[in-house]
Amino acid sequence: MNKRILTLFLSLTLLLSLAACGSKDTNATDARRDANEIVVGIAQDLENSLDPYTSVTAANREVLFNVFEGLVKPDADGNLIPAVAERWEISDDQLTYTFHLRPGVKFHDGSEVTAMDVAWSIDKAMQSGSWKALDNIDAVNIGDTFVSVVLKAADSDFLSYMTLAIIPEEYDYGADPVGTGPFRYVSRAAQQNLVLERFADYWGEGAKVDKVTYQIYENAEALVLALKSGAVDICAHLTATQANQLTESFNILEGTMNLVQAVYLNHAYEPLANETVRKALCYALDREQVFDVVADGHGTAVGSSMYPNFRKYFLPELADLYPHDTEKAKAMLAEAGYPNGFDLTITVPSNYQPHMDTAQVVAEQLRAIGVNVTIDPVEWASWLENVYSGRRYQATVVGVDASTLTARAMLERFTSTASNNFTNYSNAEYDEAFAAAIRATTDEEATAQYLRCEEILAETAANVYIQDLADLVAVRKGLSGYRFYPLYAIDLSTVTYT
Numbered sequence: 042m043n044k045r046i047l048t049l050f051l052s053l054t055l056l057l058s059l060a061a062c063g064s065k066d067t068n069a070t071d072a073r074r075d076a077n078e079i080v081v082g083i084a085q086d087l088e089n090s091l092d093p094y095t096s097v098t099a100a101n102r103e104v105l106f107n108v109f110e111g112l113v114k115p116d117a118d119g120n121l122i123p124a125v126a127e128r129w130e131i132s133d134d135q136l137t138y139t140f141h142l143r144p145g146v147k148f149h150d151g152s153e154v155t156a157m158d159v160a161w162s163i164d165k166a167m168q169s170g171s172w173k174a175l176d177n178i179d180a181v182n183i184g185d186t187f188v189s190v191v192l193k194a195a196d197s198d199f200l201s202y203m204t205l206a207i208i209p210e211e212y213d214y215g216a217d218p219v220g221t222g223p224f225r226y227v228s229r230a231a232q233q234n235l236v237l238e239r240f241a242d243y244w245g246e247g248a249k250v251d252k253v254t255y256q257i258y259e260n261a262e263a264l265v266l267a268l269k270s271g272a273v274d275i276c277a278h279l280t281a282t283q284a285n286q287l288t289e290s291f292n293i294l295e296g297t298m299n300l301v302q303a304v305y306l307n308h309a310y311e312p313l314a315n316e317t318v319r320k321a322l323c324y325a326l327d328r329e330q331v332f333d334v335v336a337d338g339h340g341t342a343v344g345s346s347m348y349p350n351f352r353k354y355f356l357p358e359l360a361d362l363y364p365h366d367t368e369k370a371k372a373m374l375a376e377a378g379y380p381n382g383f384d385l386t387i388t389v390p391s392n393y394q395p396h397m398d399t400a401q402v403v404a405e406q407l408r409a410i411g412v413n414v415t416i417d418p419v420e421w422a423s424w425l426e427n428v429y430s431g432r433r434y435q436a437t438v439v440g441v442d443a444s445t446l447t448a449r450a451m452l453e454r455f456t457s458t459a460s461n462n463f464t465n466y467s468n469a470e471y472d473e474a475f476a477a478a479i480r481a482t483t484d485e486e487a488t489a490q491y492l493r494c495e496e497i498l499a500e501t502a503a504n505v506y507i508q509d510l511a512d513l514v515a516v517r518k519g520l521s522g523y524r525f526y527p528l529y530a531i532d533l534s535t536v537t538y539t
Contacts, residue, residue, distance in 0.1 A: 382411030
């Protein structure tokens, strides 16, 4: 075969191969469209337990947002709107909240929600130990169609806590999750997928698609290949590099992740227990370079443990406390007794590409001041066990979010005795300011104390605060209705084929 004929043969073979592949991809997406189903790619497996009260990861909350509802729920603007309760009243002394249940709300098992179910749910949340704010409840009284919650002290944030999931009385946590949300749980295959389907008896408008499969891709390259091949319809939390590969078949939407990404520091590790060392690390940070590498210049600088969608609690000026200054950082390390730097291992969950990319950039910036950084990529389950729960690490790059839109949800983890204080941060002034915020009798007093908490975290360089990441979301062309929320949540009930 001569060279010209061989070239033509190879070209034709490639075209036929691509055509066949494209046909296969189109058939797969068309089949899902015909069946009114979508596949959502996620970068990590969920926790072993789908208990809505003890889930600690944002990933779990992101999925369970579609399954469970509270008496109230947040809308896309962050407002609390009626859900299982159709209305409520607050007493003049701000101590009693009376919730009138929406008639006819059903659980996914077909039973109707009762006041006893609501009281049971509140009690289970209190017993879980994860909802410390509920310790302020003095009594829960029920009637045929209402539930009254009596507080020990007024709390302007209390309504936010009533987003806690309403579950059936005597709910068996070993069984399938049962809530009142627009989607019901169908099945789960560990490290593979989780399947939801539209709940036909939902009290509200209901979901637009009939089935959602969350497909797990813990390898970043495999996730992008799945998107490009037509196997996945929606995927959030992409890097700019990933998103740029998908523009032919996807619309790329941009929002924010609603979290605080930082180099979180374990204060039990000797060099990091030194405040001057921590400040040196903060001066070494060049956020603009991080923004450029991770998201083509997008991102919102943060200087403490609060992200912009918290509005009145967010202090943008704290991001300017430690301007990038390599020479000053070196001098501060020398002042702290580390003129030649020190060894630092940054443990990063490898399935989160934005955090991996950020860690690589920050590592180079820290090496420039003499810190010998080693990046340790680990699987998500290992990160949860060793870093979050076991506190066996030196530093880590992750994003920390809030389960509710309350300052308490973001800041309580840094109190000395908090069970989820995975950084081992301990500061008496911080503890007192936080306690004062909880004791405050007015919203103004509480807000002032929460802001002081943020200032203390920044002033003591509790962590190397970086950003609220830009959230790049790939939505396959032909789908619409995706909304961004001020929480780390994806509401799939609004997604529809056009």
